[in-house]
Amino acid sequence: MAPKTQREKAVRRNLWIYAGLTPFVFMAVFPIYWMVITAFKQDPDLYRMENIPFWFNMAPTLKHFETLFYQTNYGSWIINTMVIAFWVAVITLLTAVPAGYALARLRLPGAENIGIAIFMTYLVPGIILFLPLSRVVATLGLQDSWWALVLVYPTFTIPFCTWLMMGFFKTVPLEMEEAARVDGCGQLGALIRVVLPVSLPGVLTSVIFAFTLSMQDFLYGLAFVSPGDQKPVPVGVPTELIRGDVYYWGSIMAAVLLVGLPVAILYNFFLDRFIQGITGGVVK
Amino acid sequence: MTTASLRGGPEPSARAAVVSVPVVTSRRPWWRTHTAQRHIFGYTLLAPAALYVLLLVGAPFLFSLYLAVSDANVGDPVAKFVGLDNFRAAWEMETFWIALRNSVIFLVVAAIFKTLLGTSLAFLLLQNFPGKKLIRGLVVIPFTLPVAISVLSWKWMYDSQFSVINWVLSRLGLIGTYGSASWPVWLGQPELALPACIAVNVWRTFPFSAIVLLAGFTAVPLEVLDAAKVDGCSFFQRFRHIVTPMIFPILMIGFLFDTVFTLSDLSVVYLLTQGGPANASKILPVLAYQIGIQAGNLGRGAAIALFLVPLLLPAMILVLRNIKRREW
Numbered sequence: 001m002a003p004k005t006q007r008e009k010a011v012r013r014n015l016w017i018y019a020g021l022t023p024f025v026f027m028a029v030f031p032i033y034w035m036v037i038t039a040f041k042q043d044p045d046l047y048r049m050e051n052i053p054f055w056f057n058m059a060p061t062l063k064h065f066e067t068l069f070y071q072t073n074y075g076s077w078i079i080n081t082m083v084i085a086f087w088v089a090v091i092t093l094l095t096a097v098p099a100g101y102a103l104a105r106l107r108l109p110g111a112e113n114i115g116i117a118i119f120m121t122y123l124v125p126g127i128i129l130f131l132p133l134s135r136v137v138a139t140l141g142l143q144d145s146w147w148a149l150v151l152v153y154p155t156f157t158i159p160f161c162t163w164l165m166m167g168f169f170k171t172v173p174l175e176m177e178e179a180a181r182v183d184g185c186g187q188l189g190a191l192i193r194v195v196l197p198v199s200l201p202g203v204l205t206s207v208i209f210a211f212t213l214s215m216q217d218f219l220y221g222l223a224f225v226s227p228g229d230q231k232p233v234p235v236g237v238p239t240e241l242i243r244g245d246v247y248y249w250g251s252i253m254a255a256v257l258l259v260g261l262p263v264a265i266l267y268n269f270f271l272d273r274f275i276q277g278i279t280g281g282v283v284k
Numbered sequence: 285m286t287t288a289s290l291r292g293g294p295e296p297s298a299r300a301a302v303v304s305v306p307v308v309t310s311r312r313p314w315w316r317t318h319t320a321q322r323h324i325f326g327y328t329l330l331a332p333a334a335l336y337v338l339l340l341v342g343a344p345f346l347f348s349l350y351l352a353v354s355d356a357n358v359g360d361p362v363a364k365f366v367g368l369d370n371f372r373a374a375w376e377m378e379t380f381w382i383a384l385r386n387s388v389i390f391l392v393v394a395a396i397f398k399t400l401l402g403t404s405l406a407f408l409l410l411q412n413f414p415g416k417k418l419i420r421g422l423v424v425i426p427f428t429l430p431v432a433i434s435v436l437s438w439k440w441m442y443d444s445q446f447s448v449i450n451w452v453l454s455r456l457g458l459i460g461t462y463g464s465a466s467w468p469v470w471l472g473q474p475e476l477a478l479p480a481c482i483a484v485n486v487w488r489t490f491p492f493s494a495i496v497l498l499a500g501f502t503a504v505p506l507e508v509l510d511a512a513k514v515d516g517c518s519f520f521q522r523f524r525h526i527v528t529p530m531i532f533p534i535l536m537i538g539f540l541f542d543t544v545f546t547l548s549d550l551s552v553v554y555l556l557t558q559g560g561p562a563n564a565s566k567i568l569p570v571l572a573y574q575i576g577i578q579a580g581n582l583g584r585g586a587a588i589a590l591f592l593v594p595l596l597l598p599a600m601i602l603v604l605r606n607i608k609r610r611e612w
Contacts, residue, residue: 014413028423031437099333106326121341125548127569131576131586132344155340187325215430218551223577234432249440256433267428268421
């Protein structure tokens with residue numbers, strides 16, 4: 001056979017890569033696809049085994065979404081989720097951004113150990129904390145309200161975002177800050193006017209993480225919030241839509257789809273930042 | 285004061301001040317010195333985060349130690365000291381040992397699979413090819429979806445009657461039809477329940493393993509590798525002496541995170557099987573939740589949750605040493 005051209009070689013190589021990736025893509029995406037198609041199928045279509053289940057055998061329907069909004073607390077859960085995420089993000093930003101700056105930049109005595117200590121608290125799992133925290137929540141009178149979650153979610157977002165911000169602040173050239181100081185900025189002025197604007201990607205990443213990490217919680221929501229209308233989506237759907245042994249799979253999939261997909265897509269947008277964040281901000 | 289400020293390190297503005305107006309600085313009281321001002325400023329910035337974490341992680345952790353040696357329960361706010369009774373009771377409980385064993389199996393088996401999958405995926409994604417961004421975006425979806433949500437989708441795929449997995453297996457002739465003895469009920473059969481839960485954990489977290497590895501690889505500057513190549517280092521020498529030491533800290537952090545999250549995660553098992561059937565998939569977090577919240581025995585629940593600490597400790601110490609060694 002004649003020697004292959006450069007182009008043929010490249011095509012061949014890419015085909016091998018695609019072949020290798022196909023199982024991964026299939027594995028990752030199939031459950032999502034299954035979610036989507038279930039959410040739009042009519043009930044008789046869902047529970048019939050003779051047909052090929054991968055496509056619609058009856059006309060698609062929006063009935064499951066209607067059930068969700070008219071017959072369950074789903075609307076409240078979405079609002080709860082958003083409001084919780086908002087407050088958690090606010091608390092996280094107000095605490096983690098200054099802390100990250102102080103630890104990364106101000107050469108405080110003991111900064112290294114404090115940084116490690118804060119990082120280690122992120123690794124104290126909720127399963128160890130949720131029983132004592134249930135007492136704290138009860139004492140503050142927050143049980144059975146989503147405010148309980150606003151109180152406890154920062155216990156994992158603050159350590160994570162402090163660590164993240166520390167990485168970001170270390171990448172801001174010290175000279176910029178020095179220049180600002182020489183030009184007459186105070187310490188706080190230099191932070192607000194020079195360092196923060198440059199670290200905006202880091203701040204945004206912190207917001208995203210405050211949101212997505214809150215969405216990952218199940219334990220605290222399950223343990224602290226029992227009234228049906230106070231739950232966030234990830235807790236409300238499995239606890240309220242599954243009644244005994246009766247499953248409303250169409251509605252359940254519709255419910256998780258509406259919230260899960262936007263979160264996953266948002267997270268995807270920030271994937272590069274996420275990578276930067278956990279490697280301590282490798283900036284080229 | 286001047287000596288103090290000089291000893292305090294090369295703080296640029298302080299240096300400038302000392303050089304230009306040494307007379308003024310020397311008259312300042314200690315709290316007006318630049319170093320002291322910087323420290324006050326710094327600790328003020330640090331205080332809110334440190335206090336929050338101290339009050340809502342540190343204090344509750346100590347409180348859980350107290351709960352574990354008390355007979356606290358949900359109905360009765362007055363708890364009395366019972367020594368190690370809760371630990372002894374857990375120790376004597378058969379379910380506890382099953383849960384402990386299942387937790388360890390869960391952790392080890394899941395770690396093996398996600399290391400294999402994550403590593404192969406990372407090597408594939410390290411290449412350059414058209415559509416890389418899209419494909420990377422697709423394969424990380426399991427990790428980016430909120431856990432409770434993706435577990436529900438699996439619960440549906442594992443349905444005892446309408447499982448899509450079984451539909452495919454049945455059509456391929458690998459299993460019988462619904463109702464026959466060879467029809468697997470993934471979440472209902474003792475020997476299948478735990479593997480089914482582990483599979484979901486692996487599915488959820490293998491993209492994380494891959495991302496962490498990728499981050500490690502991309503953190504290695506190509507110039508350094510090229511320089512080593514020019515100097516005559518073989519592929520394995522470069523791997524051993526440059527790539528490995530550079531990505532090791534990142535890998536350790538990823539490994540630790542995963543260990544902690546896998547060991548302490550209740551949602552996968554709780555949502556799929558609640559630990560059943562007959563404790564076949566019971567793991568420590570589920571047991572702690574069921575005893576602490578559902579049965580209301582806070583003390584006993586806290587004691588069981590604390591049994592996770594010795595499991596987590598080796599991983600934590602390993603990483604702590606690693607971070608310490610990193611340049612600060």
